Amino acid sequence: MPTNIEVESLKAKYAAAGQGHLFTFYDELDPEEQNSLFDQLSKLDVERVNRIFRKAVSGTETVSSSQQASLEPLPEEVFDSVLSADEVKIKDWESLGLQLIAENKVAVILMAGGQGTRLGSSAPKGCYDIRLPSAKSLFQLQAERILRLQKYAQEITKTTSKVVIPWYVMTSGPTRSATESFFKEHNFFGLQEENVIFFEQGTLPALTNDGKIFLENKSKLAIAPDGNGGIYAALRYEGILNSLKTRNISYVHAYCVDNCLVRVADPIFIGHCVSKNADCGAKVVGKSSPDEPVGVIAIRNGKFNVVEYSEIDLTIASTTTANGQLAYRAANIANHFYTVDFLNRVESFENELEYHIAKKKIKHIDVTTGELVSPSKPNGMKLELFVFDVFPFTENxxxxxxxxxxxxxxxxxxxxxGVDDPETSRRDIISQHIRFVERAGGKVIAGDGESSTDLMNFEISPLVSYAGEGLDGLKGKTFRTPAVIETVADIGKLIH
Structure with missing residues (x-):
């Protein structure tokens, strides 16, 4: 238990910060509750919370016309497309990426703090079964891609050393325990336990519209995850930067758990970024139309930024290049490359990062009445940092x-x-696997000979092929659904 002097000192600190109301019920709490509240308040940097609030509020103005005029498309020298690059260049990028992976210079960071609430699931999103024929979760698909890529890099580079791609899994408070349990229950999907490292993103208190911290109950602060941009501080506080240094990692690929097609530690992407001497890289997809509601990477006020669709006038968004493509087409998909040196440098400009305000309905204890309030409309805010908020600070x-x-x-x-749901995820994975076979010169036909929906009962494990490689023997061969290829040996058994 804290001493009276310690309690009074902390009270004075919070009163000076304008947050003294958090002690309103302290004297009526039992000793265990007092200890819990004191512990929370001792660990919280209340001056930092106030500073973040002031900066977030000052930065909420709508983008003005003068700011819009400062928007510029990406310079040609920083933009490349796998859709237009020649095969030799793509192969060179892949070879460089595979070499770096084989030298154990590459790690991956998975942003997996989200719960599957919108999916109707109480489990972390990565545990979700999109009802593939194999019933594999998103976590398992990604783990198997890592396993395959480790083996492939070893084969291609002919290295005799063990190839390891460490997997750092960022959870949130609500998902950490369930995520770790899921991995343990599935024996880490074949990966070595010591190479799967869990850590937790940070939190920030929920605030009133004038910056006062809410109490969830009389002895607990109302807190929320600080957004996927909290990854940078979490890497430092949770010891991940030290782990990367100990493992002699130079490059990191970071991505979000919900992309079922993600190419984990993509050697082409890594090789491309390293060949460009980039300290930070972003993988993007082409914007489908000027009014597609996605953020795009562009130059704003002379710096790289993700510009939200609501911040770009449709006339500007419709601008095209000489070859007829949208000038602002680099749609952000939260799929990034970093040098470890850059990740270490984030601390030097962290105070300049812009937090974003999310208006929320926040349950809380009214400090004047002591009653629980369950608002019917937004009554406060949660502050979030986005993973792309570091882009303006990149050097290359x-x-x-x-x-x-x-x-x-x-x-x-x-x-x-019908959009971005389990059915579209399953369709997109299986359709890709069918394309893998067709590109190798084979074909997949429906088991009943006519039903196109029956084609959706086909799957190739990532353990067999990471991105379509290793299937050369399928030329002239036919698979009849249902067919699930879990091992190379299954190919011979399932060919008709």
Whole structure:
């Protein structure tokens, strides 16, 4: 238990910060509750919270016409597209990426703090079964891509050393325990336990519209995750930067858990960014139309930024280049490359990062009445940092466009929604696997000979092929659904 002097000192600190109301009920709490509240308030940097609030509020003005005029498309020298690059260049990028992976210079960071609430699930989103024929979760698909890529890099580079791609999994408070349990229950999907490292993103208190911290109950602060941009501080506070240094990692690929088509530690992307000497890179897909509601990477006020669709006038968004493509087409998909040096440098400009205000309905204890309030409309805010908020501070940026149908299919909505839901995720994975076979010269036919929906009962494990490689023997061969290829040996058994 804290001493009276310690309590009074902390009270004075919070009173000076304008947050003294958090002690309103302290004297009526039992000793255990007092200890809990004191512990929370001792660990919280209340001056930092106030500073973030002031900066967030000052930055909420709508983009003005003068700011709009400052928008510029990406310079040609920072933008490349796998859709237009020649095969030799793509192969060179891949070879460089595979070499770096084989040298154990590459790690991946998975942003997996989200719960599957919108999917109708209480489990972390990565545990979700999109009802593939194999019933694999998103976590398992991604783990198997890592396993395959480790083996592939070893084969291609002919290295005799063990190839390891460490997997750092960022959870949130509500998802950490369930995520760790899921991995343990599934024996880490074949990965070595010591190479799967869990850590937790940070939190910030929920605030009233004038910056006062809410109490969830009389002995607990109302807190919320600080957004996926909290990854940078979490890497430092949770010891991940030290872990990367100990493992002698130079490059990191970071991505969000809900993209079922993500190419984890993509050697082409990594090789491209390294060849560009980039400290930060972003993988993007082409914007489908000027009014598609996605943020795009562009130059604003002379710096790289993700510009939200609501911030770009439709006339500007419709601007095209000489070859007829949208000038502002680099749609952000939260899929990034970093040098470890850059991740270490974030601390030096962290105070300059802009937090974003999310208006929310926040349950809380009224400090004047002591009653629980469950508002029917937004009554306060949660402050979030976005993972792309570091872009303006990059010294050398690389933006890499990929084929949407091959690399981006997010899982966000409940079954039956028709957009970014389990059905579209399943369709996009299976359609890709069928394309793998067709590109190798084979074909997949419906088991009943006529039903196109029966084609959706086909799957190739990432353990067999990461991105379509290793299937050369399928030329002239036919698979009849249902067919699930889990091992190379299954290929011979399932060919008709």
């Amino acid at each position: 940026m690389a933006v890499f466009e990929v084929d949407r149908k091959e690399e981006f299919s997010p899982l966000k909505n409940a079954p039956g929604t």
